[in-house]
Amino acid sequence: MTTRTLTCATTAGLTRAVRALAREHALDPAVRGRLVLSAAEAAGAALRAGRETVLEWTYDPDEGVLTVVLRTPPGGTGPVAAADLPMAADAVTGEEVVWRLPASPPPPGSAAPGADAGENAGQDAGQDFDEAALAAEELRAVVAAADALTAEHRRLKDELAETNSGVLALYVQLDERDEQLRTAHGQTLRELEDALRPPPIKADGLELAVHYEPAGTDAPTGGDLYDWFVLPDGTVHITIVDALGHGVTSTRSALNVTHAVRTLALEGHRLQSIVGRTDEILRPFDRSVMATVLLARIDPATGELWLANGSHPPALLLRRDGAARYLEARGRGIGFPLPGSETPLTERLAPGDLLLLYTDGLTESRRDPIEGEKRLIEAAHKHLQSPTEEVPGAIAEDMHTVILHPDDTLALAVRFTGR
Structure with missing residues (x-):
């Protein structure tokens, strides 16, 4: 070396x-x-x-x-x-x-x-x-290396363009597939929601309409359900249930309650005993069920109204002249300590009066139930003269301009027209 x-x-x-x-x-x-x-x-x-x-x-x-x-x-x-x-x-x-x-x-x-x-x-x-020849050789080598880099860059660019094209096509396919799934999912949800709705009823002297809105778009139903039917004596029975929780799981609890209430009502049990009796029936099968319940009976011929409550928000009555008040009936809900209703509250409706039954999702979207009840009276006054089928949805839209506490929402309107 x-x-x-x-x-x-x-x-x-x-x-x-x-x-x-x-x-x-x-x-x-x-x-x-x-x-x-x-x-x-x-x-x-x-x-x-x-x-x-x-x-x-x-x-x-x-x-x-x-x-x-x-x-x-x-x-x-x-x-x-x-x-x-x-x-x-x-x-x-x-x-x-x-x-x-x-x-x-x-x-x-x-x-x-x-x-x-x-x-x-x-x-x-x-x-x-020859130094010039060597310099030329070096230059050629550098140019060749640059040409090779340029060719490699062009190849990579072409591959990237081809890859991007393939990715774009895949995105289009995925978007189309996603749209198909959304359409199918929406159809399934609508069918499920329709299956849970009781069939419309006709009762001379009464107009009924309902609006339902789940807390989230990922579930078609929740724990808020309603039921209505005509009893053998001609009176109309209405059940409003708000089961604890959200989504399809709470729907099962609400369905159990509505089915039990319907059975007891058709068997002729007194209105004030139905909430307590429902708790007795369901407790052996599902001790986790907790639900508030509001029961209403209306005579389409006379306008006589009976209300039994189980820890549920009170019904709102708007008279034809605009006077409004909440109908406070006492009682404890399904799964609560000492479940049952006290003596039913009675009232007589006059032609043009509007009765509004609802769940707490309508009044507690801003977390303050007192403020919600005041706003509900204002919204009901605003739509008192609207067609009955438009009233529940219009009131819910006004109440949900700001939602700080999303919850399942149910609003059911009954207008007494008289025979």
């Missing part, structure tokens, strides 16, 4: 010397070009200041590595960063720049490249090579 040293006084002499030793060790033309540019850039400040630069190189035949050291006077290299050079240096100090490159051994009998002392250094050292 032999170390050779050369002193260079000009940039031209340095580049000729670097090019010669690179050629001697058969460096790739592109690597050679980068090394020449890096040496000229690293020593440029010192050479322009008239300071000589020492070029030193050593070839290690065991490792096949050529070590090139460019040594300048103190402060001569200037602020050179290893990664900023065309050929990144392995080490940079204030006086030295070092490159370690894989290389081939020099051919036998080769002479060291010379530096210029005012003459052509390559000729002085007997170097027989």
Whole structure:
């Protein structure tokens, strides 16, 4: 392993010397070009200041590595960063720049490249090579590398465009599939909701309408249900249930309550006993059921009204002249301590009066039930003269202009018209 040293006084002499030793060790033309540019850039400040630069190189035949050291006077290299050079240096100090490159051994009998002392250094050292040809070779190598990068960039760009096209097509397919699923899901939800609705009833002297809105769009139903039917004596029975929880699970509890109430009512049980009796029936089967209940009986011929309550919000009565009040009936709901209703509250409706039965989702959307009850009276006054079938939905829309506490909502309107 032999170390050779050369002193260079000009940039031209340095580049000729670097090019010669690179050629001697058969460096790739592109690597050679980068090394020449890096040496000229690293020593440029010192050479322009008239300071000589020492070029030193050593070839290690065991490792096949050529070590090139460019040594300048103190402060001569200037602020050179290893990664900023065309050929990144392995080490940079204030006086030295070092490159370690894989290389081939020099051919036998080769002479060291010379530096210029005012003459052509390559000729002085007997170097027989055409520097212009070598520079052209280096340029061609650089151009070839650039062309290869350009071709690779073009290929990657085409692949990316093709991939983007495929991804876009996949997104379109997924969107179409998602739309189909939404349509099917919506149809299923509507069918399920319709299946839970009791069939419409006709009773001369009464107009009935209902509005239901679940707490979330992901479930078609919740714990708020209603039931209505005509009893053998001609009176109309209405059940409003609000079971604890949301979604389809609470729907099961609400259905159990409405079915039990219907059975008891058709068997002729007194109105005030139905809530307590329903709790007795359901408790052995499902102890988790908790529900508030409001029961109403209306005689379409006379307008007589009976109300039994089980912890449910009170019904709202609006007289034809605009007078409004809540009908407070006492009782405890299904699953509550001491469930049951006290003596039913009685009232007589006059033609044009409007009775509104609802769940707490209508009045507690802003978390304040007292404020909700005041707003409900205002909304009911606003729509008192509207067609009955429009009243529940219009009132719910007014009440839900701001929703801070989403909940299942049920509103049922009964207008007494008289026979």
